Amino acid sequence: MPPKAKAAGKGRAPAKRKLAEKFPAGEVLTDTGKKTWKLGDPVGQGGFGLIYLAQENSSKSVGADAQYVIKVEPSENGPLFSELKFYMRAAKPDLIQNWQRSHKLKSLGVPRYWGSGLHEKDGKKYRFMVIDRLGTDLQKKFEECGRRFPRKLVLQLGLRVLDILEYIHDHEYVHADIKASNLMLSHNDPNKVYLVDYGLAYRYAPDGVPKEYKEDPKRCHDGTIEFTSIDAHKGACRRSDLEILSYCMVQWLCGQLPWEDKLQDALYVRDCKIRSQENISEFMDECFTSQEKPDELQRFMEEVRALGYQEKPSYEKLRSILRAGLKAIKAEDDFKLDFSPANGAVSPAKVSKHVRRDGVCRQEHPIASLSEAVKEGGVDVHRQSEGRP
Secondary structure, X not given: OOOOOOOOOOOXXXXXXXXXXOOOOOOEEEOOOOOEEEEEEEEEEOOOOEEEEXXXXXXXXXXXXXXXXXXXXXXXXXXXXXXXXXXXXXXXXXXXXXXXXXXOOOOOOOOXXXXXXXXXXXXXXXXXXXXXXXXXXXXXXXXXXXXXXXXXXXXXXXXXXXXXXXXXXXXXXXXXXXXXXXXXXXXXXXXXXXEOOOOOOEEOOHHHOOOOOOOOOOOOOOOOXXXXXXXXXXXXXXXXXXXXXXXXXXHHHHOOOHHHHHOOOHHHHHHHHHHHHHOHHHHHHHHOOOOOOOHHHHHHHHHHXXXXXXXXXXXXXXXXXXXXXXHHOOOOOOXXXXXXXXXXXXXXXXXXXXXXXXXXXXXXXXXXXXXXXXXXXXXXXXXOOOOOO
């Protein structure tokens, strides 16, 4: 999440987050349960933290086959603290295992939480968290496939993400930032997909009581602008995650969402999404030819659009819609994810740009969140239409 903007009438500038310092391989961290973990080489970096290969502490060095990773941030930073709250409440191995068993799932794509704590080095304190190691993300696969996924794969990914969302929603959270770069394949099994990055995860129903529908200035710019839901500016809910998933599936299938030509204009993007929800059939016509239009994605969006703000989705009905799509193309969910390029897919450099209705085509660089759009363009997203109740 970006730093908070300076409050009106205050003379103090927003606090800047500190960058993480690199630890040497072999550094040993002790979690709150007194379990020790040894760091290997760093394998990733966020805006303010590093991700290291890790194993339980032993005399051996951490090898390339390590089964865990440790995320490390300076203790005063916020993103990992927010993510940690989700993992501690909802991602303990026994919780996930019991859910899989009770729902008869072969797998569930929520990384397991193995421990966390504070580590001090050279007088500085760092927060860390141990989770499962994962493989490549779907954004890389999407680009490798010429920014088009086959229809069967899109529907299978939708089914896997629905399982994940039902689980995290049942544990009182919404994710709020579903996208290909936050979906990762298993390190050991390329047919399993996991939803990661819970830094924006929102506890929508503490102790089972849904939060009231009202504007939430602290969260009004959360999410990734091309996907974030219309609800985002008023506090996320379960239908928000499902709306975001629907945009992802449409993009994966057609290559580009209609509003991707002007991602730096947050109001333009929001208004396009409002129009897409008001006339889903017209939105689908913008994205697909009549021969290519997937009826199941339109039905999925219509089902999500009909949900009330606090209404519990019928996940099984949504799954049945996607399974009907598989049946329509004479396929079934065989739990094998085939990332072969879709028919007619081209390299990313050749993907055509969408032309706005005013006849102007502008391709902007994607920006990570609505807050960045506001910061760069001076947009006040609070000046929005009321949206949906």
